[in-house]
Amino acid sequence: MLTIYEIRELVKLLEQTDIESVEVKDEQSRIAIKRSVHGTVPVVVAKPTVVAPIVNEPEKLVVVKEAPKPAVSAEPKVEPAKIDVNTENLHKITSPMVGTFYAAPAVDSPPYVIVGDKIHNTSIVCIVEAMKLFNEIEAEVKGEIVQILVENGQLVEQGQPLFLVKID
The missing domain is CATH 2.40.50.100 (RNA polymerase II/Efflux pump adaptor protein, barrel-sandwich hybrid domain)
Structure with a gap:
């Protein structure tokens, strides 16, 4: 699973390019980041994938909101x-x-x-x-x-x- 610092760096890199969205997957997790029309990245959604069956534990959904940048x-x-x-x-x-x-x-x-x-x-x-x-x-x-x-x-x-x- 990516750390919050790695996610922040990914968001910063996305803001510096014309790319509108990016998705990163590994054996344990999947993260999709999409940029809004104005060039900010408002929502990051990370969804762990189930590697082994887990009894009585629901899937977790993490939402991280990036602080808005000050207006120019x-x-x-x-x-x-x-x-x-x-x-x-x-x-x-x-x-x-x-x-x-x-x-x-x-x-x-x-x-x-x-x-x-x-x-x-x-x-x-x-x-x-x-x-x-x-x-x-x-x-x-x-x-x-x-x-x-x-x-x-x-x-x-x-x-x-x-x-x-x-x-x-």
């Missing part, structure tokens, strides 16, 4: 600008790695940059969290932030544009 809206709200911009003459600041984009250093802090901010080569424009490491991303160019292309808390890919900058 509690973090600073930096939404991508919805303006039409000619991107040909603009520099794209891209993500150097796969991870989670954060616009501010903490939940209660203002964002590093907003549209219209002047930046320098060493200006920190955001954080990309990868494997519990928070990586500060520098602008590497001097100019003005024209557009923010991702939302706070959004997963980003390596090479994905994060900002558009009008170079000075």
